[in-house]
Amino acid sequence: GESVGLHLPTLSVQEGDNSIINCAYSNSASDYFIWYKQESGKGPQFIIDIRSNMDKRQGQRVTVLLNKTVKHLSLQIAATQPGDSAVYFCAENSGGSNYKLTFGKGTLLTVNP
Amino acid sequence: EAQVTQNPRYLITVTGKKLTVTCSQNMNHEYMSWYRQDPGLGLRQIYYSMNVEVTDKGDVPEGYKVSRKEKRNFPLILESPSPNQTSLYFCASRSRATRHEQFFGPGTRLTVL
Numbered sequence: 001g002e003s004v005g006l007h008l009p010t011l012s013v014q015e016g017d018n019s020i021i022n023c024a025y026s027n028s029a030s031d032y033f034i035w036y037k038q039e040s041g042k043g044p045q046f047i048i049d050i051r052s053n054m055d056k057r058q059g060q061r062v063t064v065l066l067n068k069t070v071k072h073l074s075l076q077i078a079a080t081q082p083g084d085s086a087v088y089f090c091a092e093n094s095g096g097s098n099y100k101l102t103f104g105k106g107t108l109l110t111v112n113p
Numbered sequence: 114e115a116q117v118t119q120n121p122r123y124l125i126t127v128t129g130k131k132l133t134v135t136c137s138q139n140m141n142h143e144y145m146s147w148y149r150q151d152p153g154l155g156l157r158q159i160y161y162s163m164n165v166e167v168t169d170k171g172d173v174p175e176g177y178k179v180s181r182k183e184k185r186n187f188p189l190i191l192e193s194p195s196p197n198q199t200s201l202y203f204c205a206s207r208s209r210a211t212r213h214e215q216f217f218g219p220g221t222r223l224t225v226l
Contacts, residue, residue: 032213043117103155
């Protein structure tokens with residue numbers, strides 16, 4: 001079946017640096033891609049999404065880039081802070097009446113002070 | 114406060130003893146779903162509901178039941194729990210208008226002995 005994967009399971013950065021979390025997807029029919037953040041002991045929290053007809057979308061300190069040619073998605077976090085330490089999941093919405101989300105396995109981001 | 118609540122948060126039970134995990138949302142969302150999260154496997158959808166009295170299977174529905182008699186509640190039922198259902202469970206909801214901004218509950222950690 002279709003799957004969403006991640007290049008790196010862990011990422012460690014220094015406070016103040018920029019972070020880039022990558023994700024590869026395989027379902028070219030997906031119409032939306034979404035990033036979630038999961039802090040320890042909590043449920044996933046929506047960060048940002050991007051529609052498949054866009055290649056870039058910016059939020060507050062975050063930017064998502066979509067490269068459909070190579071089926072690659074990335075989340076950039078500017079000026080990473082200790083509070084950004086969490087597991088980050090990418091997910092794809094394959095459309096249909098279910099609007100089912102298929103989640104990747106996650107990347108653990110650790111921000112060192 | 115807009116939120117998704119789950120109960121119990123932690124549960125240890127024995128094989129075969131029926132249990133119910135409750136989920137409730139106060140955002141008047143049409144769509145609700147249940148996920149399980151396992152190490153190395155990410156979040157996988159168990160069941161979902163598009164609205165009251167409308168439910169359908171997700172990716173891993175075996176051994177689970179759900180019901181949606183009221184808009185705000187979406188309980189997950191394990192009629193005869195088995196050890197392979199030991200997992201972290203999340204309930205989520207979203208409105209029909211915001212397809213990807215799912216709101217997740219805090220999670221229920223279930224151990225089946």
